[in-house]
Amino acid sequence: MPVRRDDILVDVKGLRNSFGESVIHDKLDLQVRRGEILGVVGGSGTGKSVLMRSIIGLQTPDAGEITVFGEPTIGREETEAVAIRKRWGVLFQGGALFSTLTVAENVQVPLREFYRELPQSLLDEIAAYKVVMTGLPPEAGPKYPAELSGGMKKRAGLARALALDPELLFLDEPTAGLDPIGAAAFDSLIQSLQRTLGLTVFLITHDLDTLYAICDRVAVLADKRVIAVGTIDELKATDHPWIHEYFEGPRGRAAATGQERLDFDQETGRHPTEVTAATTHQASQGGDSDNTARDSDPAGTRTV
Ligand SMILES: Nc1ncnc2c1ncn2[C@@H]1O[C@H](COP(=O)(O)OP(=O)(O)OP(=O)(O)O)[C@@H](O)[C@H]1O
Incomplete structure (x- = not known):
């Protein structure tokens, strides 16, 4: 069924980006649909982050058109760009928190930028609400990033990304560096926020478990463009060698098996609550397991 324009x-059309002689994107097209979680995958250096930066106006492309909420974003006057920027939130790779500001102050940065007239009492109230919304304990608000675990930093970054009640959320590798349980908890958090707040999510990831767990569609970057976009089943039916290797390689198969097991257990009402309870508890406690590198998961799957 054709997707309505609204x-x-x-909407990215004919995007071209280069750095010197090195062409990163050429004739790249991509659409993100309202209400979906779109996973964006591709080998290292294929230009996933540059694509995100182009969409949010941090990278000026050589050529192409980008519209967000139906408005062109390239070459806009600052005042017009601000009106569009207010409507999205961004979680950069690694959280990108200001180290000299507390968590609450970090969350207040976009509020101060766009709504200078807000009184401090309201800023504090909004920040406290966003902190708790992302599963952090209220005591995390006055802490500095250096005092937080890796998982807590991601949640703080997410709280800041949600500060302006965005309609659209950009997440760059949100589960990178998290252990499997912390990553699963973060996936659940993204999915539950997406559903509750009606968000549209552009999610760059290398994490196959995340794709299976929460993404509605997946876009694959290779050969300087988006070579395919669709559900995982649709992608698996394509014969591009990178896509085939990605989903049918050992980690891809492990992630698929893990998801099938989880689906089965959810249907039969068996153990997933154990995972949920553990992760929820961990999240509310700001547990240390968020801090361990997820790559230490040898099976490449987080279902335990
Ligand atoms: N500001 C820049 N100046 C020069 N080259 C850049 C710049 N930003 C990105 N690049 C190059 O563009 C290419 C794509 O980078 P990008 O960070 O988008 O890749 P990626 O797909 O997100 O990779 P990864 O999965 O490893 O994070 C890389 O070769 C990178 O070195």
Whole structure:
């Protein structure tokens, strides 16, 4: 069924980006649909982050058109760009928190930028609400990033990304560096926020478990463009060698098996609550397991 124009929140057409002689994107097209979680995958250096930066206006492309919420974003006057920027939130790779500001102050940065007239009492109230919304304990608000575990830093970054009540959320590798349980908890958090707040999510990831667990569609970057976009089943049916290797390689198969097991257990009402309870508890406690590198998971799957 054709997608209604209004339901395309991000539309990228004919994008070209290069750095010197090195062409990163050429004739790249991509659409993000309202209400979906779109996973963006591709080998290292294929230009996933540059694509995100182009969409949010941090990278000026050589050529192409980008519209967000139906508005062109390239070459806009600052005042017009601000009106669009207010409507999205961004979680950069690694959280990108200001180290000299507390968590609450970090969350207040976009509020101060766009709504200078807000009184401090309201800023504090909003920040406290966003902190708790992302599963952090209220005591995390006055802490500095250096005092937080890796998982807590991601949650703080997410709280800041949600500060302006965005319609569209950009997440760059949100589960990188998290252990499997912390990553699963973060996936659940993204999915539950997406559903509750009606968000559209552009999610760059290398994490196959995340794709299976929460993404509605997946876009694959290779050969300087988006070579395929669709559900995982649709992608598996394509014969591109990178896609085939990605989903049918050992980690891809492990993630698929893990998801099938989880689906089965959810249907039969068996153990997933154990995972949920453990992760929820961990999240509310700001547990240390968020801090361990997820790559230490040898099976490449987080279902335990
Ligand atoms: N500001 C820059 N100046 C020069 N080259 C850059 C710049 N930003 C990105 N690049 C290059 O563009 C390419 C794509 O980078 P990008 O960070 O988008 O890749 P990626 O797909 O997100 O990779 P990864 O999965 O490893 O994070 C890389 O070769 C990178 O070195």
